[in-house]
Amino acid sequence: MERFAVPAPTLARRMLGWRLVSEVGGVRTSGRVIETEAYLGPEDPASHAATRKGRTDRNASMFEGGGTAYLYFTYGMHWCFNVAAGAPGEPGAVLVRALEPLEGREVMEARRGRSRDLTSGPARLCQALGLDGTHDGHRLEGPPLWIEEGDAPDERRIGVSGRVGIRKARRWPLRFFLEGHPDLSGGKAPPSDPRTLPAELHWIHRPGSSIRRSTSTESA
């Protein structure tokens, strides 16, 4: 699980191209990660782990260390799937916003009740893969839910924008996606503006820095 023990922005970018696999209900469905968003800890006002909140029953999985599934319920009817990032005790997570369907398309269509837009949104992909609150806190090391690394996409195909559906810190450059992919979520993403980042977070946008920065627990 070492690969998840990096800051959320690093992991969010690195997860593009990885494969999310579900065997929920005994049937296999999977998809290639094509769109992610990073949520930080106390320093990120948009995060469920923002300072004023701290650790609660709802966001506890964000504190459990990289590779823990964090699923939360929102708008009274939708589940969203995140992967906790970083070291235990240091909250952070990557929201998976869209997948390219790979396996189990017919199962996804049955779960979604339609044949289009199967995994092009954070709540849609949860429905397609059968994910809900029962998977919150699951370590992503094996069934019923895990992640396999894939080939890193061409850096030139990776887009960066502000995050979708939030007001606070909306122009922070924390949404990552494969440019032009047909299965991206339809959400309206604001352009990113790195100047809105507090000084201590400027490392996020320096080219290359977000995929090189290590956490305090990474000795090498």
Added chain:
DNA sequence: GTCCGGATATTCT
């Protein structure tokens, strides 16, 4: 294609 309102639970003010 875009825009708007409704559904509905939990958290926060």
Added chain:
DNA sequence: GAATATCCGGACC
């Protein structure tokens, strides 16, 4: 009481 890390269907262009 308001906001929310959303989606869907219907109105309209």
